[in-house]
Amino acid sequence: MKRSIVAAATAVALLLAACGSERDEASTTTAAAADTSTDVSTAESVPPSVTDTMPAPDTTEGADSVINVPDDQPTIQAAVDAARPGDLILIAPGTYNEAVNVETENLTIRGLDRNEVVLDGNFELENGIRILGAGGVVVENMTAINYKRNGFFWTGVDGFRGSYLTAYRTGDYGVYAFDSMNGQLEHVYAAGSPDAGVYIGECYPCNTVLTDTVSEHNGLGYSGTNAGGNLLIVNSVFRNNRAGIVPNSGSYELCYPQRETTIVGNIVHSNNQPDTPAIDVALLAMGNGILSAGGIRNDIQRNLVYDHNKSGIGLVPFLEENPNDDLPTKDEWELTCEESKSLPLVTPEGALLWDSYENRVIGNVLEDNRQGDIIVGSAGTDVSSLGNCFAGNTFTFTQPNNLEVLAPCDATGSGDWKDGEYNVVAWLLDTPPPSVDWQTANLPALQPQENMPDAATAPAKPAIDVPYEVDLDAVTVPSKPT
Amino acid sequence: MSVLLACAADPDDSRFSQQNTTTTPVVTVLPSDTEYPANGDTIEVRAIDNNFKPDALTVAAGTEVVFRNNGRNDHNVVPPDDPTLATWGVLDENFKPGDSYAHTFTKPGTYVYVCTIHGTATFGMFGTIVVTEP
Numbered sequence: 001m002k003r004s005i006v007a008a009a010t011a012v013a014l015l016l017a018a019c020g021s022e023r024d025e026a027s028t029t030t031a032a033a034a035d036t037s038t039d040v041s042t043a044e045s046v047p048p049s050v051t052d053t054m055p056a057p058d059t060t061e062g063a064d065s066v067i068n069v070p071d072d073q074p075t076i077q078a079a080v081d082a083a084r085p086g087d088l089i090l091i092a093p094g095t096y097n098e099a100v101n102v103e104t105e106n107l108t109i110r111g112l113d114r115n116e117v118v119l120d121g122n123f124e125l126e127n128g129i130r131i132l133g134a135g136g137v138v139v140e141n142m143t144a145i146n147y148k149r150n151g152f153f154w155t156g157v158d159g160f161r162g163s164y165l166t167a168y169r170t171g172d173y174g175v176y177a178f179d180s181m182n183g184q185l186e187h188v189y190a191a192g193s194p195d196a197g198v199y200i201g202e203c204y205p206c207n208t209v210l211t212d213t214v215s216e217h218n219g220l221g222y223s224g225t226n227a228g229g230n231l232l233i234v235n236s237v238f239r240n241n242r243a244g245i246v247p248n249s250g251s252y253e254l255c256y257p258q259r260e261t262t263i264v265g266n267i268v269h270s271n272n273q274p275d276t277p278a279i280d281v282a283l284l285a286m287g288n289g290i291l292s293a294g295g296i297r298n299d300i301q302r303n304l305v306y307d308h309n310k311s312g313i314g315l316v317p318f319l320e321e322n323p324n325d326d327l328p329t330k331d332e333w334e335l336t337c338e339e340s341k342s343l344p345l346v347t348p349e350g351a352l353l354w355d356s357y358e359n360r361v362i363g364n365v366l367e368d369n370r371q372g373d374i375i376v377g378s379a380g381t382d383v384s385s386l387g388n389c390f391a392g393n394t395f396t397f398t399q400p401n402n403l404e405v406l407a408p409c410d411a412t413g414s415g416d417w418k419d420g421e422y423n424v425v426a427w428l429l430d431t432p433p434p435s436v437d438w439q440t441a442n443l444p445a446l447q448p449q450e451n452m453p454d455a456a457t458a459p460a461k462p463a464i465d466v467p468y469e470v471d472l473d474a475v476t477v478p479s480k481p482t
Numbered sequence: 483m484s485v486l487l488a489c490a491a492d493p494d495d496s497r498f499s500q501q502n503t504t505t506t507p508v509v510t511v512l513p514s515d516t517e518y519p520a521n522g523d524t525i526e527v528r529a530i531d532n533n534f535k536p537d538a539l540t541v542a543a544g545t546e547v548v549f550r551n552n553g554r555n556d557h558n559v560v561p562p563d564d565p566t567l568a569t570w571g572v573l574d575e576n577f578k579p580g581d582s583y584a585h586t587f588t589k590p591g592t593y594v595y596v597c598t599i600h601g602t603a604t605f606g607m608f609g610t611i612v613v614t615e616p
């Protein structure tokens with residue numbers, strides 16, 4: 001990796017001041033367990049799905065045997081330890097104070113009732129369920145609350161599925177897929193994480209679909225550092241976070257840059273929430289709907305994006321202090337994650353500026369995004385050279401002005417990029433409301449969420465056939481919820 | 483991993499740890515009795531999200547290794563055969579992003595360490611340091 005950038009002194013100094021890496025300290029205060037009672041409403045449903053989720057059970061796969069918890073094994077961990085690949089673990093309603101590690105492939109771990117099978121970390125345990133290197137593991141139909149790290153965490157797997165999962169009040173991420181590929185996350189509800197409600201990181205190609213999800217009151221609704229390549233974020237709702245959907249690049253994890261995420265058919269609104277837990281980048285990104293921070297070749301189409309203090313859709317740089325490597329060359333953008341991991345690190349001097357290149361912003365409906373329905377900015381790079389394009393969007397204003405004339409997607413642009421030039425560096429001077437302790441943050445009461453069909457009788461279906469196909473052409477801009 | 487397997491020659495040898503309780507046995511070569519003074523050399527291991535870089539290191543006895551959390555997440559550095567950190571290592575409350583931890587390896591041996599948040603001794607975020615005779 002050949003090139004480093006010593007950022008302009010002023011901008012970097014501001015960045016360093018704004019991007020201190022301290023996280024909010026966990027206090028000893030305990031919050032009441034989630035209210036899992038009564039109201040069936042999720043307040044706002046996901047857009048009508050055209051995703052082929054949950055195909056009819058295939059009885060030829062998996063289901064070597066069924067292990068019931070607690071009838072056959074007293075704990076989820078005991079059931080996992082006793083299971084063989086292909087087994088189905090069925091968990092009866094109850095509260096389980098466990099941090100489950102899974103290292104057996106192709107297990108299906110299922111709650112019999114999403115709202116009544118509750119893994120509770122009591123603010124002491126790390127992860128609800130952590131899958132380490134075991135491909136094909138499915139976790140479905142359950143809730144994880146009060147974990148110090150993550151509700152559900154896959155790492156280093158080929159093949160994963162999380163369906164009908166609720167993650168609530170967790171210290172890092174709600175649902176977390178790291179260094180994992182060939183996955184499906186669907187029917188997820190995630191709230192109350194200082195980082196992202198749903199995070200997919202360090203994969204290329206990811207070959208993963210996130211769909212039919214609601215993510216709210218997190219630092220970031222979705223974050224996807226260095227993740228992309230057939231990665232679809234579709235038919236979901238991201239609302240009332242500090243920022244909504246935030247793919248970004250950075251050398252603080254491998255497989256940079258972030259590239260080729262398809263973001264289609266989502267409702268993204270009101271991501272200005274001032275009272276969430278939030279890591280530093282969530283504070284910096286606050287007030288934006290869909291924000292590519294150093295993202296490359298993302299496809300952002302047919303989303304409904306409204307009510308943001310800054311941008312509806314923003315293509316901005318990520319300034320990284322203390323980077324671990326220098327910027328990848330354009331040739332290196334083509335390397336798979338595994339290929340790029342073998343490259344030696346070259347520590348640059350100074351900060352890195354990860355600009356957003358070659359993104360396509362098409363057919364979105366944007367309204368009431370107060371600093372610009374669509375914005376493009378940098379911290380020294382000529383934004384006209386970045387190769388982003390814009391077409392067919394419904395909007396009031398962009399910054400720079402007239403982006404669809406300056407950079408149409410299938411025609412030659414014209415005009416003055418200086419007209420309405422956007423000063424993204426000013427974000428570094430913002431003083432957003434500080435993070436709130438994740439253990440005590442004022443979250444919406446946890447409402448009962450949709451159960452998976454036939455939880456008691458559906459056979460195991462290991463994640464060997466994911467992601468499920470999505471008919472992107474059939475996805476239209478969602479209607480505004482009433 | 484080849485280093486670890488190569489070191490598993492004699493399980494009765496008292497130099498080999500018998501304390502590991504992970505499901506996949508890991509043999510950590512305990513340091514020899516010979517101790518060498520600090521030699522003034524320092525080498526850095528970065529904890530990024532969620533990898534140690536480099537994750538395999540060979541140094542001469544007396545070398546100081548500085549572990550630096552250059553990620554955005556908390557990490558820790560824990561020898562799997564010494565989870566209470568009686569000999570060395572750092573827990574996540576003292577190893578947040580931007581934090582560093584240094585230890586001088588004075589005795590030859592093979593030292594395995596793991597970030598227990600993001601790995602185990604055999605998978606994910608773990609590393610080895612082979613400390614040689616000077």
